[in-house]
Amino acid sequence: MRYMLLFHYREASEESIGAEAIAAGMRAMAAYAATLEQAGILVGGQVLRPSADSTTLTLVDGEPRIQDGPFADTKEQLGGVIVIDVPDLDAALEWARQAPPLAWGTVEVRPGAVHLEGGTWVPSS
Numbered sequence: 001m002r003y004m005l006l007f008h009y010r011e012a013s014e015e016s017i018g019a020e021a022i023a024a025g026m027r028a029m030a031a032y033a034a035t036l037e038q039a040g041i042l043v044g045g046q047v048l049r050p051s052a053d054s055t056t057l058t059l060v061d062g063e064p065r066i067q068d069g070p071f072a073d074t075k076e077q078l079g080g081v082i083v084i085d086v087p088d089l090d091a092a093l094e095w096a097r098q099a100p101p102l103a104w105g106t107v108e109v110r111p112g113a114v115h116l117e118g119g120t121w122v123p124s125s
Helices: 015-016 020-037 089-097
Strands: 001-010 042-046 056-062 061-067 078-085 106-111 114-117 120-122
Touching: 001 089, 020 042, 020 078, 061 078
Parallel strands: none
Antiparallel strands: 001 078, 001 106, 042 078, 056 061, 114 120
16 A cells, blocks of 8 residues: 655745755655665655745636735645555554654645556555
């Protein structure tokens, strides 16, 4: 079963913790990802740019509306994601407990419903 670990944090905290702490956090995440890869459960992952750099599409009166920059109506403070393939929720939670972002934010564990594999949507088991 595939689970996505979503790492949420307060973006304003980046300014207060400093560049050295951010670099240490990135090293911790790299080591965590390497551990997941060595365990054979890492499907993929990515650190995301700040929400101010995101672009959001919404449908307004049947037409897509693009919102970008820091003044969009909705900005989720999502810092990154990792997808793992483990037997069950208990295993996913055990790996999530070891995620470095837990020290400065939250780790959401969300089961996958389907995933893209070779251009085809495949139900998660």
